Amino acid sequence: MRIRITSIMVDxxxxxxxxxxxxxxxxxxxxxxxxxxxxxxVVSPEGPKELELALEPNANxxxxxxxxxxxxxxxxxxxxxxxxxxxxxxxxxxxxxxxxGEPAKAGPVTIAVLSDTCGNLIQLYQPA
Amino acid sequence: xxxxxxxxxxxxxxxxxLVEIPEERLSIAEIAQKIDVSPxxxxxxxxxxxxxxxxxxxxxxxxxxAKLLLxxxxxxxxxxxxxxxxxxxxSFSDLFTRRIGTSPSAYQHQARVSVQVPGTLPQKLFPGCxxxxxxxxxxxxxxxxxxxxxxxx
Numbered sequence: 665m666r667i668r669i670t671s672i673m674v675d676x677x678x679x680x681x682x683x684x685x686x687x688x689x690x691x692x693x694x695x696x697x698x699x700x701x702x703x704x705x706v707v708s709p710e711g712p713k714e715l716e717l718a719l720e721p722n723a724n725x726x727x728x729x730x731x732x733x734x735x736x737x738x739x740x741x742x743x744x745x746x747x748x749x750x751x752x753x754x755x756x757x758x759x760x761x762x763x764x765g766e767p768a769k770a771g772p773v774t775i776a777v778l779s780d781t782c783g784n785l786i787q788l789y790q791p792a
Numbered sequence: 793x794x795x796x797x798x799x800x801x802x803x804x805x806x807x808x809x810l811v812e813i814p815e816e817r818l819s820i821a822e823i824a825q826k827i828d829v830s831p832x833x834x835x836x837x838x839x840x841x842x843x844x845x846x847x848x849x850x851x852x853x854x855x856x857x858a859k860l861l862l863x864x865x866x867x868x869x870x871x872x873x874x875x876x877x878x879x880x881x882x883s884f885s886d887l888f889t890r891r892i893g894t895s896p897s898a899y900q901h902q903a904r905v906s907v908q909v910p911g912t913l914p915q916k917l918f919p920g921c922x923x924x925x926x927x928x929x930x931x932x933x934x935x936x937x938x939x940x941x942x943x944x945x
Contacts, residue, residue: 669922669925671921671922673921675843675852676843679843683843694932696928696929696932698919698924698927698928699916699917699927700893700916700917701919701924702924703924703925703927703928703932718922718925720919720921720922720924721919721924723856723917723918723919724913724918724919724920724921725860725913725918726920727920727921728856732807735804736804736807738797738800757793757794760793760840761793762793762794762795762840762841763793763794763795764794764795764797764800765794766794779840779841779842781840781841781842781843782843783842
């Protein structure tokens with residue numbers, strides 16, 4: 665058993681692909697049309713290349729309800745590790761990304777939370 | 793941009809108001825007023841946070857609701873049109889067809905023939921978490937070991 669794919673629900677897969685590649689800097693791995701939707705995954709150029717993040721449509725009402733509730737409560741649905749959170753914060757902010765606050769220490773990590781514009785909050789963290 | 797906790801809360805409240813379909817639907821300016829933000833800042837901040845304007849968000853949520861009602865098969869197209877807040881069947885059908893790519897009645901038919909268990913939503917139109925994986929071609933996945941071997945070469 666191995667962790668190979670994890671997923672994030674998004675309200676629009678095209679918009680999500682633009683955000684996760686053009687803005688965050690991930691790379692598209694798979695893009696297969698499936699009916700009205702796509703099997704769409706991205707990977708980090710910093711690796712590992714085999715670990716994919718699926719950008720899934722939030723078409724199912726159950727998923728949408730969950731997503732909206734998590735967002736409204738300010739709870740991130742995923743966390744991405746960065747080497748330099750101040751740099752990433754400045755880089756993404758300059759690109760118009762919305763953060764809920766400046767990078768802040770939280771125990772053994774420094775975190776910053778951003779909106780992916782697709783209905784999710786994402787936590788960036790830098791280990792101490 | 794940084795949104796403060798208070799602004800974040802207001803924008804989430806606005807999102808809820810946009811999705812509501814009351815008898816007297818609030819205009820974008822009225823929603824801005826309800827959350828104590830100027831219309832200009834409301835639209836700008838909302839778009840930065842949610843990736844679409846408030847108007848686009850409202851339209852999308854109404855069409856999503858319409859898709860759901862049509863798929864359950866318990867409502868006529870006219871009923872759905874009224875239920876999601878359109879007063880003109882022509883405007884509703886035109887917008888639905890342009891955005892969804894098929895007419896409301898064709899969408900309803902497609903959903904009906906897709907439902908295998910009564911009372912459930914068709915997987916193809918309302919995929920659950922990771923269920924799309926099952927619709928991929930055999931070549932889409934190599935197992936992890938094969939991928940590792942390829943990377944190592």
